[in-house]
Amino acid sequence: MLTIEPFSIYIMICVLAPLLGAFTLLFLFIFEKRIDLLEQHTREIALERELQTALYNQLNSEIQPHFFFNTLNSILSLARLDRKTELIRSIETLSKLLKFKYQTNNSVITIEDELTYTGYYLEIQKTRFRDRLQFQITTDPNVKQAVIIPFLIQTFVENAFKHAFEKHIGDASLKIDVKKIEKEVHVTVWNNSFESQVEIPTEGGLGLENIAKRLELLFPNEYTKVDFKNSVNETTVLAIFPFVIKSDKLGG
Amino acid sequence: MKREDYQFYVSGAIKLGISFGVVSLLARWVTGNTILASPETLIKYGLTGGIGYSLMGALALILFGLLAKKIRERYPDQHTIGDVLRLKLTPSGYWYMITVLLITSLDSLFVQAMGAGILIHMISPLPIFIGMLLFLSFCFFVGGVGGMQRIHQLAGINVSLIFGAVIIIPVYFFIQEGVFPVYEGIKLYHPYLLYIKNTEAIWFIFTAILIGFGQVLIDRATWQRVFIIKKEKVRMTFTLAGLIWATIPLALSSLLMIIIFGRSYENIYSLIFELIEKIQSTVLIVLFVLFCFSAISSAISAEIHATTSLFVRNVLEVFRKLTDREKWKYTYIFSGAICVFLFVIVTILTPNPLELLFFFGNIYASMIVPMFYIILSKRKLPSLIPFASLIGAIGGYLVLPFTENLLAIWLSFAISSFICLCFTFYKWFN
Secondary structure (H helix, E strand, O other): OOOHHHHHHHHHHHHHHHHHHHHHHHHHHHHHHHHHHHHHHHHHHHHHHHHHHHHHHHHHHHOOHHHHHHHHHHHHHHHHOOOHHHHHHHHHHHHHHHHHHHHOOOOOEEHHHHHHHHHHHHHHHHHHHHHHEEEEEEEOHHHOOEEEOOOHHHHHHHHHHHHOHHHOOOOEEEEEEEEEEOOEEEEEEEEEOOOOOOOOOOOHHHOHHHHHHHHHHHOOOOOOEEEEEEOOOEEEEEEEEEOOEHHHHHOO | OOOOOHHHHHHOOOOEOHHHHHHHHHHHHOOHHHHHHHHHHHHHHHHHHHHHHHHHHHHHHHHHHHHHHHHHHHOOOOOOHHHHHHHHEOHHHHHHHHHHHHHHHHHHHHHHHHHHHHHHHHHOOOOHHHHHHHHHHHHHHHHHHHHHHHHHHHHHHHHHHHHHHHHHHHHHHHHHHOHHHHHHHHHHHOHHHHOOOOHHHHHHHHHHHHHHHHHHHOOHHHHHHHHHEOHHHHHHHHHHHHHHHHHHHHHHHHHHHHHHOOOOOOOOOOOHHHHHHHOOOHHHHHHHHHHHHHHHHHHHHHHHHHHHHHHHHHHHHHHOOOOHHHHHHHHHHHHHHHHHHHHHHHHHOOOOHHHHHHHHHHHHHHHHHHHHHHHHOOOOEOOHHHHHHHHHHHHHHHHOOOOOHHHHHHHHHHHHHHHHHHHHHHHHHO
16 A cells, blocks of 8 residues: 555645646747747758858869860860851850859759759760760759759769760760659659779769758758669669749748 | 638648647647546546556557658648548448547547536536536537637637646645645545555556557547648657646546545546535636636537538538538538537436446557558558458457456457458468
8 A cells, every 4th residue: 555655756746747747838839939940040051061062072073174174175176166156155155154153052943943054064065075975854844943952963964974974985875854753853864884884983972972961951851862873884863852842942 | 721711620720830739639638538537547446547547648649649740741631530541441441430430529529528517517506408508509619610720729728727727726735735634534535546556457557548549549630630730740749748648637636636535425427526615715616617618628629620520521522522611501510410419418318438438448449450551551451451440349349248348448459450460461472
């Protein structure tokens, strides 16, 4: 049988427990909004930081002398051959590419903008690679206004050039496919690679970790995925993230 | 969303955060059952039973919270339990489940209304039918006509009154009386309450957890709240609601000890309301009465609202597409009919709440595993899964004359689980 001491403790718990419950509820009412704001703020800062890292990686890896000199040489040969229209077009595209790169400070852009930017890059590469390069971009019209992190497609495309096309002579095929599947956007970048290719790049070396992290930060609590598949003669990178229209995302 | 939209009635206009979510769940789950059945468990199973009752509610809500997150992820476009059932079941399975939901709704509403009836009988100088008429009219206007928004407007007041009463009244009495006289009084009149090595109580606690979980799992109002709480906050909201809810039956059990410590009792169900005779201060009497009415009215309003939404959205609309105007019309008619039904039946019958809970316990327990299948499976399920609960419940009722109530409940649970497992193995091998 219960003695007086445990009984007193039992009564004390019974009397104090609702007080504790009420305090918890009160605390939630006062601080929930602030905690939410803090969380959102932290997420924004992290996203910003990751974007800076991405920008840094981009500038480091892409505006490398190799790419830049090759592009300039291609432009120079157009001038020597007196192909004025192509020359003007190439310089204009290079200028737009650089402008976009330096002006992008937003943590989200639309898929349409990202594809335009990737288009500039591919156009410049086309002046370099000429008929060797074949690319195809397929986009579901519904997803054009959906949000994406800047340089996602661009990074995938650059990897194809850096690790496959620039190292070997031969046809360079690239396919970009952006589609909506249920409530998700699937971005696939496929490129052919070569059997003699010995170097298999790691995911870290491709900037995929940064992309996965940025997707997680942009879509917390939602399903996101970056998948890299490298086989003997082809490489596919797939990114999956929720379908969100830009106005919805800005509206919170 | 416009106010005329029927969706406004079903879900309200805003998504709830943790704090409002907890308040909404507390308003739903601090019910007449809590007030009537928690003293009963204390008397029947001693202090262990009192703690067990709190544990049951807390665990049921916390466990459901784990599932609620999955529900939100898998069914982003649904609004009621009926929507999900329709998506996952064949027509026969769907109609069986809807029937069970409507029957359990009426049972739950009936227990609440009975609690209100006893309270009115004890405190009001008015005849019981006039009191009930006023009380049910109030619930009709909140749950039936007002919809989710009106329920949430009042939920804050209800929960404040509930906490006000369960904090102030026990503190007042224990300061006035002290713990020792209460202990001595209980030792003299009700020593059985102080025996804690009570295996029957532990058996009861586990069974109560099973029933409680089953009850939450098929509760229409709780499902509606799952769909209006912000997705990333669903689990935390249910966990906190469970923990905070558990404190209320504990406080009620301490109140009960104040009532019974110096005397014996005649009627176990009206025991908690006899507190009114013990309270000298008018302010505290008013607070206690408001607490009881708040708890019961918020639960009845939430139940009326959920059952009506289920009936209009998942019964009437299955037969033909309704305009918003028609939906509103049927809502008023159906919720009005529920109130009239409750009014008539409460003035005629007075059964035993805990027995009623345990009578439906077989249904609640046998629903658990089929509901898991419904929530977690990716494909449409055959009728066998929902009907497993019917077979389980019938099995439990059949053995009832030969065995005790609690064992029959476990048997119901075991039968329906076994059928569902057999189905899984059958699917694996084919």
